[in-house]
Amino acid sequence: MRLKGIFSTSIAIATGLIVLAGYFLALPLLINLRVVILNWAVILAAFAVWIGVVNLFAVHAQKFRQKKAGRFYSLVLVVSMLVTLIIGLVTGPQSKLMTGVFNMVQLPIEASLMAVLAVSLTYASARLLRRVDMLSILFLGTAMLVLLGTAPLPFIGEIPLLSDLIRPFIAQVLAAAGARGILIGVALGILTTGLRILFGVDRPYGGK
């Protein structure tokens, strides 16, 4: 193993052990070390966001210079980024201009996409039974029950047993059971990953 690898691995393991020990030992030294390390992590993460923004700008700018396909959209992105950056730097993030740009551009766009998603899901559900099989029927039936039980229907109101029993049972028992299983799996995966990093088996910082 090269010296570089040893050095980086030692730092990673030491950092992990210090932060982990801070959970179990209320020693001032460990707490202070953990705070410092976490501060470094936050700074590095913020700098990573900045690096990501710069990289995005560079990629699309290069794409526009090289006149690749979709360069027009790249140009729009680059221009919008520069304008927003300039507005934010000049007027501040809480200025009306900056808030107006967000409220009139980004927020409606994303909300519209979600609305289109609602239409698409409705259309897909309507055509779901074109392929008749057990899973399709089960999926569609579950969706219908949850929709009908989520809110009272116009002119009908809440459907007895569906809103107060079936829908809560589906959302809070069946779905929660599946979600718990997923969460337990995720927790075990995180634990394993943390241990592998602490033992130096996985070295994402070192290229492996």
Add this chain to the structure above:
Amino acid sequence: MAETRCPMCSKLNPDNLESCQHCQARLKPLIVSGDEKGQTVRPGEAPVKKATAEFEKVTLPPQSPIRPGEAPTKKDTGELEQALPAWLRSLRGQEDTQDETPAETPAGPVEASDDRSTGETGETGAGLRDWLAGMIEKPADEVEQAADWLSGIRAEATEDTLSSPEPDEMDQSGGEDWLARLGGTSEITPAMPAGADVLADEFDSEMPTPQQPEATPATEPSPKVVFPDWLAGLQAGVETPQETQVQQPGEAVPAESMPDWMAGLQPQAETPQEAHVQRPDEAAPAESMPDWMAGLQPQGTPEAASPAETPAVPSDALPDWLASAIRETVVDEVTVAPVSNKTETPDWLQDFRVEPSSEESDLADNNIETSHQPVAAADFPPKTEKPTEPMPGWLADIERSVGPSESTPALIVDHEGTMSGSATDAAYSMEMPDWINKLKPDASKTPPAFAGQAGDEEPEDLAPAELPSWVKAMRPVESVVAEARVTQPAEEGMVEQQGPLAGLSGVLPPSPGLGPLRKPPAYSITLQTTEEQQRYASLLEQMISEEATSQPAKKKKRDLSVRIIRWMIAAVLFLAVSVPFLTGVQLAPPSTLYPPELIAAFNTIGALPANGTVLLAFDYEPALSGELEAAAAPVFDQLLFLDTKLTFISTSPTGPILAEHFMQITRPAYGHQTSGEYINLGYLAGGPAGVLYFAVDPVSTAPLTVGGDPAWELPALQNIRTVSDFAAVIVLTDNADTGRTWIEQTAPYLGETPLLMVISAQAEPMIRPYYDSGQLDGLVTGLAGGKSYEQAVQMPGLSERYWNAFSIGLFVAVVIITLGSAWSLVGVLINRRKLREEKDVL
């Protein structure tokens, strides 16, 4: 009628058949090995009667006479047919009747018996004397040729005998002594056939130098003196000029009087030892000769007096043992005769063919016993033998002195090529002595024969096995091929073109594996198919060819109905949502459902201390801001109603501005707080690490507000140093992972601070377990939860505005899905019916 058991199928066949009438296997082998007949009966041993059919066993010929390091001499024995001695040619006619004679005859005794055969023939009658007279009249060159032929056969035996002399026997003298020496020399004299003795010395001079020259004197003395009177006249005829020249040291035999191969040997022939043998001055002393031979000495040329010439003694003068020894001539001649071509025998020699009488056969049998003495001595200790008949002294000496002979058997007799079945019967029909019956080959001593004759060695006492057909089918190919080869007639045998067996046919069968054993059967590779099968094959081929050819890509036809349906669905949903929202018509009844988590959240917030600082995390995306704002609005109303101080933070880059957007929406509606009454800490980088860092040290993590002011110096945050100092922590998120991060990272540092969440409906299944486990103190889910919370706090807000649109939209969506599903089911049923009808039509 005698019957012969087939060696292959073990069935009985008439003896006159050459091939089995059941399995077509050859009943009479092509070659008779000398090894089988090498089973000798020593003197005094009672012979055992055995079946003469055993002599038909075919084995490999004995070892090659060519010694190591000696190049084989190319010989064409067919050319030597004319050089056969007269007596030998005359006896060749007797081959058919004397096949019982062992083929493997030691060289020494052969010569001795040959010498004495002359005496025997003189003894048996005038006819024999006649052929001897013919030999006398034989030209000298013919005799020389005969010697060439014979010397080529027994060269090996001669050298062996010369290398093992018996000095003690040479000292013997007297009338009986010379006979004793004669008998004694029968093992050490060169194996020369009868009649060839005249030229024996010539070939002795051409033989390789013996290792022990002492053996030579033992062969010299007696021939000079044992010429009987009747042979005196032969002396002049025998002593040809060639012989005289050859016997002179340093002189070679004229090239024209010998074959080519012999001429090549001439320069290296005469070694001092051989010259010593041939010098007359080294002949046996006169006192060793009998008186009747002494008179012959001046007449005979010493060089011509070879030991082989001595046996021509009148029968009256021969002792009984010598007479029996002379019988060996017949046997030896038989062993030599097959070398020559029978068909080339001159007519004049046909008259000399004499059928042996029973007496002669007996004598020959005795000679056979004598001739096989060395082999017997090699196989059994001589001391254990107890002769039952009186034996002369010289013969006893032979028995004592003879060791295991390493001489090569003189010849291999190919009976099949010269004998028919009837002739064999005639030859074996005579009464055989018991000792001949002992010649039955012993399986344990018989060397292994070659593969083609393996079946001949099966003992007769074994019951013939009837192989089932499947076992026969499993026989190895070699056995079948060998069987087929054995059934071939002897005339089809290969004629040797070179080597010592040149001119002989059928001596060596072709070894298996040298060539193709048999032609493999030819199988037709044409596929036999019917017309129907061919039709199916053509159809299949057509189908495959159609699949292989690329079909032009069909231009996807835009389904207009699908597009219309899409737009219709979008339009219906838009109308269903927008009309109630715009008109304000209340079509949906208020929600009467109050989930426990909502009630817990309501109670928790209601229990917060007044003027407390509440941390609100805006961690949702702008796309879901409508749902979360509507759900969180009643919660904010309650918080503001309690006069709490709000602090915003977000782990999403858009979170701070979403917080500002939320406050812009809710502030006019409630009017409880102004922009200066809440603190926006901005974006918290680092994900889980940032949340942890904030939970541990919020002051260091977010020291400034979004506007750049020191956050922790503001009145709302002056008393806040840790996360547990907040009155409550409320997380607004649409992402389950984000909510899980906040729960996991801040829970150890919250202490008594409640943790609440306002989440999107899509995140409920993943976040709800944390509420059930007690890690969350309250949960408000989606627009329905916000509506219920509004009803709980009795403050209509965004949820109330969205509720009708939300309810009608859900209802319309359910109707669309139901109609679409029904339409899809109908289409599926129609398609299935069509397919069923198409199948029925097909």
